[in-house]
Structure formats: C-alpha cells, structure tokens
Amino acid sequence: MNGPMQGPTQDLEPGPQARPPDRTAPRRLAVFGAGYVGLVTAACLAWLGHELVCVDSQPERVRQLRRGGLPFHEPMLGELVQEQMRAGRLRFSSSAEEAVAHGELLFIAVGTPTAADGAAELAQVMQVADAIGRHMPGPRQVVMKSTVPVGTGERVRQRIREQLALRGVSWPLGIASNPEFLREGLAVQDFLRPERVVAGSDDAGLLEALRALHAPLLSDRRPFLAMDLRSAELCKYAANVMLAARLSLMNELALLAEGLGADIEQVREGLGRDPRIGAQFLRAGCGFGGSCLPKDLRALRHSAAALGQATPMLDAIAASNERMVGLLETRVCEALGELLDGRRIAVWGLAFKPHTDDVRESPALALVRALLARGAQVQAYDPMAGPAAREALGELPGLHLAGSALEALQQADVLVLVTDWPQFAELPAEALRDRLRGTLVLDGRNALDGARLAAVGLQHRGIGRATAQALPPVQAWPLTQDRSTPLGTAWPHRPGHAGAAWLAS
Numbered sequence: 001m002n003g004p005m006q007g008p009t010q011d012l013e014p015g016p017q018a019r020p021p022d023r024t025a026p027r028r029l030a031v032f033g034a035g036y037v038g039l040v041t042a043a044c045l046a047w048l049g050h051e052l053v054c055v056d057s058q059p060e061r062v063r064q065l066r067r068g069g070l071p072f073h074e075p076m077l078g079e080l081v082q083e084q085m086r087a088g089r090l091r092f093s094s095s096a097e098e099a100v101a102h103g104e105l106l107f108i109a110v111g112t113p114t115a116a117d118g119a120a121e122l123a124q125v126m127q128v129a130d131a132i133g134r135h136m137p138g139p140r141q142v143v144m145k146s147t148v149p150v151g152t153g154e155r156v157r158q159r160i161r162e163q164l165a166l167r168g169v170s171w172p173l174g175i176a177s178n179p180e181f182l183r184e185g186l187a188v189q190d191f192l193r194p195e196r197v198v199a200g201s202d203d204a205g206l207l208e209a210l211r212a213l214h215a216p217l218l219s220d221r222r223p224f225l226a227m228d229l230r231s232a233e234l235c236k237y238a239a240n241v242m243l244a245a246r247l248s249l250m251n252e253l254a255l256l257a258e259g260l261g262a263d264i265e266q267v268r269e270g271l272g273r274d275p276r277i278g279a280q281f282l283r284a285g286c287g288f289g290g291s292c293l294p295k296d297l298r299a300l301r302h303s304a305a306a307l308g309q310a311t312p313m314l315d316a317i318a319a320s321n322e323r324m325v326g327l328l329e330t331r332v333c334e335a336l337g338e339l340l341d342g343r344r345i346a347v348w349g350l351a352f353k354p355h356t357d358d359v360r361e362s363p364a365l366a367l368v369r370a371l372l373a374r375g376a377q378v379q380a381y382d383p384m385a386g387p388a389a390r391e392a393l394g395e396l397p398g399l400h401l402a403g404s405a406l407e408a409l410q411q412a413d414v415l416v417l418v419t420d421w422p423q424f425a426e427l428p429a430e431a432l433r434d435r436l437r438g439t440l441v442l443d444g445r446n447a448l449d450g451a452r453l454a455a456v457g458l459q460h461r462g463i464g465r466a467t468a469q470a471l472p473p474v475q476a477w478p479l480t481q482d483r484s485t486p487l488g489t490a491w492p493h494r495p496g497h498a499g500a501a502w503l504a505s
C-alpha cells in the first residue's frame with residue numbers, strides 16, 4: 001500500500017490499489033479491545049501511519065491475531081491487519097501496562113453489553129479505566145469509542161483519577177468521546193470514509209489531536225464535528241435509535257400494506273426518493289438484531305427511566321421489533337399448525353445481517369429456537385455464520401447446520417429466509433422447487449423474486465407484499481405423506497430419536 005502521498009481531502013479506498021495518505025505526524029496510539037470496533041480502529045489508524053498497540057483481555061484472541069488470523073469475519077480487515085503488522089506499525093498484546101506505556105492517546109473499544117436491568121454494562125470499560133490509572137507513566141488522553149451512556153466519560157475520568165490518587169500522582173488527563181458509526185461488513189470502508197467524525201470533550205487540545213488524526217479522512221462532505229462530551233455520547237445513541245425507528249415504522253407500514261393490498265417495496269421507492277426522508281434504512285423485514293440497535297435502544301430507555309422520563313417512542317420501537325422478530329414463527333404456524341413435530345423447516349441465514357458472521361441478537365437464532373421448541377426439525381444454512389451460530393445455540397436436538405443453501409432445503413416443508421445474503425437470490429427457482437417438499441417460501445427480507453418462484457409453482461410470501469393477498473391457500477406437504485430423509489431412513493417423530501443422527505452429522 002505504500003506509494004505516493006495523497007491530498008488530505010481525497011476519498012480513501014482501502015484495498016490493494018489504495019495508497020495511504022501523507023504520514024507526516026505519526027503518533028503512538030493504543031486501542032483497548034480487539035473486537036469489531038477496536039481491531040478496525042487499530043488497523044486503520046496504523047494504515048494512516050501511526051504506531052499502534054492493540055490490547056485484548058482474551059489471550060487466545062491475541063495469539064490468533066499475532067499468527068495472522070482474525071477472530072471474526074470482516075471484509076478487507078485481515079489483509080489490512082497483516083499488512084500493518086508486517087510494516088511494524090501494529091502489534092497485539094495482552095498487557096494493559098504495555099499499551100498504556102506506549103500510547104499517548106488511549107482508545108477504549110471494549111464491549112458494553114446489556115446488563116440484567118437493561119442498562120449498558122460498563123464492567124469492561126471500568127476495568128480498562130482502572131488499568132489506565134494503575135499504569136499511566138505520565139500525561140495521557142483517553143478516547144471512548146465504545147457506545148456508553150451519557151456521563152460515562154466523566155465516570156471514567158473519576159475512576160482513573162482515583163487510581164492515580166492511590167499512587168500519589170496526578171498526571172494531566174484528557175477525556176473524549178469519539179463514538180464509532182461503522183457498519184459490520186463494511187467496517188474498514190466506513191472507518192476510512194466516515195460520513196462524519198463526532199468528537200466531544202472539554203479539552204480543546206484533545207479535540208484538536210483527534211481532528212488531526214482524522215484529517216486525512218475529512219473533507220467538506222466528511223466533516224469533523226466537535227462538541228461537548230455528553231452530546232457526543234448521546235449522539236451515538238440518537239443515531240442508533242433513529243435507525244431503529246425508521247426500520248420499525250417501515251415494518252409497521254409493511255403489515256398495514258398487506259392489509260390494504262399495497263406493496264411496501266413500491267411504497268419504499270416512493271418514500272426513499274424524497275430527499276427529506278432518504279432511501280436508507282427503509283427496508284421492511286422480520287425485525288432488526290445485531291450487537292448494537294437492540295442493546296443501545298435498551299440502554300437509552302434505561303437511562304431515561306433512571307431520570308424518571310417517559311419514552312413512548314422508544315418503547316414503541318422495542319415492542320414493534322419484538323413483534324416483527326416473532327412474525328415468521330407465526331407465519332410458519334399459520335401454514336403448518338402450532339405443533340411442528342415431524343415438520344422440516346429450512347432456514348436461510350443465521351447472521352443478523354449479510355456479510356458478517358455476527359449472530360448477536362440475530363432474529364434468525366430467535367426463529368430457530370422457537371421452531372425447535374415447537375418440535376420442528378430445522379435445517380439451517382448461513383454462508384459465514386454457521387460456526388458462530390453453533391456456538392451460540394449449542395448442540396440442540398433437531399437442528400442441522402447444512403453445508404449449503406440447497407442442502408438446507410432437502411425435503412423441507414417450508415423455506416424461511418431470515419438473512420438476505422445476495423447468493424440466496426441467485427439460486428435458480430427450479431433448484432428450490434426440486435428440493436423442497438412443500439411449496440411455501442417465507443421471505444423475511446423481501447430478498448427473493450416472487451414472480452420467478454411463482455413461475456415454478458412455489459408460493460412466495462414476503463413482508464408487506466401485495467402478492468401475499470393474491471396467493472391461494474398455503475400448500476404444505478401433509479404430514480402423512482413421505483417423511484423419508486435424504487439418506488432414506490425414517491424421519492424421527494421427535495428430535496433426539498434414531499434418525500436425528502443425520503441432522504447432527
């Protein structure tokens with residue numbers, strides 16, 4: 001990637017042809033957390049010419065990264081990490097002390113999962129704060145990239161100062177919030193081509209340091225937005241609940257469209273071309289999941305409740321999404337009955353969205369669990385998230401993780417698409433028809449071409465599609481007919497019996 005220098009306002013396109021920008025002022029930086037956000041931050045800042053130590057509390061993760069492996073799938077990230085390690089600008093460590101000694105700026109990018117009461121769990125953040133306070137060898141600036149409740153920056157400052165006080169020192173300490181807006185699956189691109197960079201602090205020097213770090217990525221269209229600490233913290237939550245609200249409103253409109261005989265995909269076109277509305281995050285579907293939107297929605301509602309403030313909008317988003325995540329199960333039951341013993345359901349997609357192997361709060365996992373609980377045999381496939389789903393679900397009787405999308409269809413009564421990997425839409429309709437024993441295709445993301453499926457005799461039911469109204473009654477393979485497995489042995493009536501071995505194989 002080394003090559004001629006670029007002007008600071010040019011769009012950066014990471015990849016083999018990309019060239020890093022002017023590396024005039026390399027700085028020593030450390031990142032806590034080698035997850036989606038931390039690893040991307042560390043690799044991209046190294047690419048910008050800085051010297052990075054990335055520290056993680058999981059020793060196995062650190063060993064894997066040192067060997068050149070990635071702990072999760074993220075396009076372009078593996079190459080970038082390896083290249084920056086080879087260039088000597090990025091190294092991984094298990095030692096917080098080493099990271100604090102190295103970095104003038106310390107980025108915190110550890111997890112903030114949901115606590116039992118719905119709040120953001122800050123244990124990982126506070127562990128890092130304590131470690132910084134214990135090991136600071138002099139003045140340091142701390143930058144929060146994790147999504148944290150408003151006021152956390154001040155708590156982190158307090159926590160570090162307490163540790164410094166125990167050591168009898170009081171080094172200057174800057175605190176900033178620099179929330180991350182990257183999308184998994186596009187994380188490297190999003191980091192290097194941010195729509196905006198938000199930074200909040202009461203420390204003008206730290207804000208200037210952050211602006212300078214991001215300068216090669218900024219332009220008139222990609223501004224650096226400096227604000228106060230609390231506003232920056234709220235900005236991240238505001239962005240995520242705004243996106244969740246758009247999705248939930250579209251989902252509600254989609255169900256309304258079904259009742260009214262309209263088609264949400266056509267409505268979406270008409271909406272999205274209005275510049276006041278914009279086209280993104282308008283796809284109706286079977287609910288949102290992932291590691292951010294549901295968690296951040298819960299955390300913001302919890303913050304509001306702690307203030308005694310009502311949040312009718314946020315509450316409605318949560319309730320609406322819960323309904324949508326349960327919709328496909330309802331539709332399977334409408335077609336096959338409440339008890340699914342002996343039924344085979346093909347599930348396409350396990351990740352919470354395509355181009356990632358992240359299954360955190362994936363609507364697909366919720367569906368798989370619900371179908372298994374009703375006695376169904378589930379044949380699921382995801383191009384990438386199979387291992388992550390296996391780890392999250394465990395060895396559940398009745399669940400078979402198929403090796404291909406077509407294998408998952410074998411003799412299934414219904415196909416349910418939950419994650420819209422583009423390759424699903426590319427499979428020939430005949431291949432679906434020939435493997436399914438039923439005719440119903442429930443398309444939770446409006447990803448498949450209903451007309452092509454109808455042309456071979458399959459019934460496509462999307463979310464909010466007008467065509468759902470025109471469909472004849474659902475045809476499902478009657479339970480009394482052929483229930484042989486692809487291997488020819490009798491299908492077990494309940495999971496866990498003899499024939500279930502095929503599913504587990």
Ligand SMILES: NC(=O)c1ccc[n+]([C@@H]2O[C@H](COP(=O)([O-])OP(=O)(O)OC[C@H]3O[C@@H](n4cnc5c(N)ncnc54)[C@H](O)[C@@H]3O)[C@@H](O)[C@H]2O)c1
Pocket residue numbers: 032033034035036037038055056057058061109110111112124127128145146147148180181182183184291292
């Ligand atoms: N994943 C996303 O798309 C995304 C996008 C924007 C913001 N965020 C936010 O960024 C934060 C991190 O998210 P993520 O998805 O990268 O999480 P992650 O779970 O993928 O990674 C967190 C990492 O931190 C490590 N860690 C935990 N405690 C540590 C400690 N004391 N010292 C060093 N490392 C430690 C963990 O081992 C793990 O590798 C969260 O607050 C999340 O809400 C995530």
